Every structure is written in structure tokens, then in C-alpha cells.
Amino acid sequence: MHDSSSSSPTVVSARCEATLELGRKLTSELDLDRSVDTLGRWMAHYVAELIQDAEKASGEERPAKIRACCEVIISLWKHRHELPNGKRPFEELEPILRALESLDPDDSTPRYFRSARAAADDADMDGKAKSWLKLIDSLDYSARMLIRYCLTQAAEVALDKSREWVALAEAAGADNGVELPIIRVLVGENSLLKKSDPNEANRKQLQDRIDRLEGFTQMANALASDLKRRVQEFPEAE
Structure with missing residues (x-):
């Protein structure tokens, strides 16, 4: 209070x-x-x-x-x-909240190979190697965004009840704990994807995601094609 x-x-x-x-x-x-x-x-x-x-x-x-x-x-x-099982606020979202806590696409902190990538950024490397590292950052972002989308869809059923808890806690000045900010991310993501009349900022945000995902798709297709070529070069098993 x-x-x-x-x-x-x-x-x-x-x-x-x-x-x-x-x-x-x-x-x-x-x-x-x-x-x-x-x-x-x-x-x-x-x-x-x-x-x-x-x-x-x-x-x-x-x-x-x-x-x-x-x-x-x-x-x-x-x-x-x-509180007891079956009676806790946000209980339906607890597994999703645990998974989502570190997956915010707006967080620029790398999720994979953090120390190695930080060291590589400071190292004297040629331009081609640097370009590959930049691609890793883009792929990291896209992977987190895809996972967050999946979690948002998984949480959709429980969001209506959670919205009420969040609203009550905020109005009471009891906005503490990590789950409320994360639920806001889920609610915001859910609202963004369902908006029938997105504003210009929403459109830019969605277009940026589209661009990144299309780049992700191109990279995945290129890797799949390269792996297929390598498999075809292997001698056939007797």
C-alpha cells in the first residue's frame, strides 16, 4: 500500500x-x-x-x-x-510463464553461445565471419519470436482469467512479481495478433517480424538444400 x-x-x-x-x-x-x-x-x-x-x-x-x-x-x-494447487492466481499459466520468462524478442541479450559470441564481436575477424555472426543474432531473435508465438497460442485459453487478476493487482497497487510483466507480454502479443485495425506502429512491428521470419525461412531452406546435397553425395549403403 x-x-x-x-x-x-x-x-x-x-x-x-x-x-x-x-x-x-x-x-x-x-x-x-x-x-x-x-x-x-x-x-x-x-x-x-x-x-x-x-x-x-x-x-x-x-x-x-x-x-x-x-x-x-x-x-x-x-x-x-x-496457495494450494488449483487455487493459485495464474496457476494455469505457470508452465508457460516459466518457459516464456527468458524469451522476450524485445530483449537483445543472445540466448545461445552468449560468451563465445561476445568474445567474437571483440575479436579481429574478417568481414565474412562477422556477417555469419550477424546472421546468428537474427536467427536467435526469430527463434525466440516463434517460441513466444507458440506459447501465446498455448496460453490463450487462460488469458481471460489472468487479465482480471492483473487488473485487480494493478488497481490495488500490488503489481509485484515477475509473472505480471510476462502476462502483459502475452496479453499484448495476443491483442496484436488479433487486432482488426492495427495502427501504424503495429503495422511496422508486424512487418519487421515478417521480414525477420522470411530471412529465417531463407536461411533454413538454404541449410536444408545444402544438407540434401551432401546426403546425395554420400555413397549408397549396400
Whole structure:
């Protein structure tokens, strides 16, 4: 929670209400009445009671109760990864998030042979060798983009539910953890590919990807042709 002294009453009120809504969503999703997870069930009931008590409070005690309730909700959100299986926010996306974390095409850090390529960039090499290294960078980018596309398609079913969690966490000022930025990448990618009226920036972004993928295809075809030629040169097996 942000310090209320640095925000207007309206902003603080909106932030607190958003945090309470996040708490309602967490307790609703937990739905632990039939669970054997005693601690989780107690936590869900405790948060639900705090929310109810804060909403019923009036006068001078109301702000303090709301702040205390919001602090507990934010604490619970920070420990969302420890919630039971089947009850965690973003649980459906967890395998995809782990795979996607290092695959952002906008990240220029090489994924393959990083140290060797960095050393080669600084070495005194002829122009042909440098050109091949530049091609490696392009192929690295294209490979990450293709993988991200596959993961985005795989995650599509779970994105609608994740959008709600992201929106609630952002409104509550609980935008912490690595998964939220990654989910934004997935959501942005999904939206970009589905836009029926892309703007000029979207068009340029898509065209750049097309150009890179076409270069990737040409390189793959060239390598396949070279390998076929080599295979044909081999003596036939008896």
C-alpha cells in the first residue's frame, strides 16, 4: 500500500476499494470450505471477516480498519505462490510463464553461445565471419519470436482469467512479481495478433517480424538444400 499522505483522499479511497476487491477475489477463488488445507481455510475466512468488518465500520475507526484489512490482503497476495494447487492466481499459466520468462524478442541479450559470441564481436575477424555472426543474432531473435508465438497460442485459453487478476493487482497497487510483466507480454502479443485495425506502429512491428521470419525461412531452406546435397553425395549403403 502506498502512503496515504502522498495521495489525495479520492485516490486512496479508490486504491483501498481496489485492494478490498482483490481480497474478495482471493477469498472467492480459495473457496476452501471443503478443503483439508486448514491453514488456507483459516486464512480465507480471516480475510473475509476483515473485509466484512472494515466495510461495516463507521466513524474514526473505519480508516484504520480498512488500512489493516488492505495490508493483510496485500500480504496474502505476495504469498500467492504458496496457495494450494488449483487455487493459485495464474496457476494455469505457470508452465508457460516459466518457459516464456527468458524469451522476450524485445530483449537483445543472445540466448545461445552468449560468451563465445561476445568474445567474437571483440575479436579481429574478417568481414565474412562477422556477417555469419550477424546472421546468428537474427536467427536467435526469430527463434525466440516463434517460441513466444507458440506459447501465446498455448496460453490463450487462460488469458481471460489472468487479465482480471492483473487488473485487480494493478488497481490495488500490488503489481509485484515477475509473472505480471510476462502476462502483459502475452496479453499484448495476443491483442496484436488479433487486432482488426492495427495502427501504424503495429503495422511496422508486424512487418519487421515478417521480414525477420522470411530471412529465417531463407536461411533454413538454404541449410536444408545444402544438407540434401551432401546426403546425395554420400555413397549408397549396400
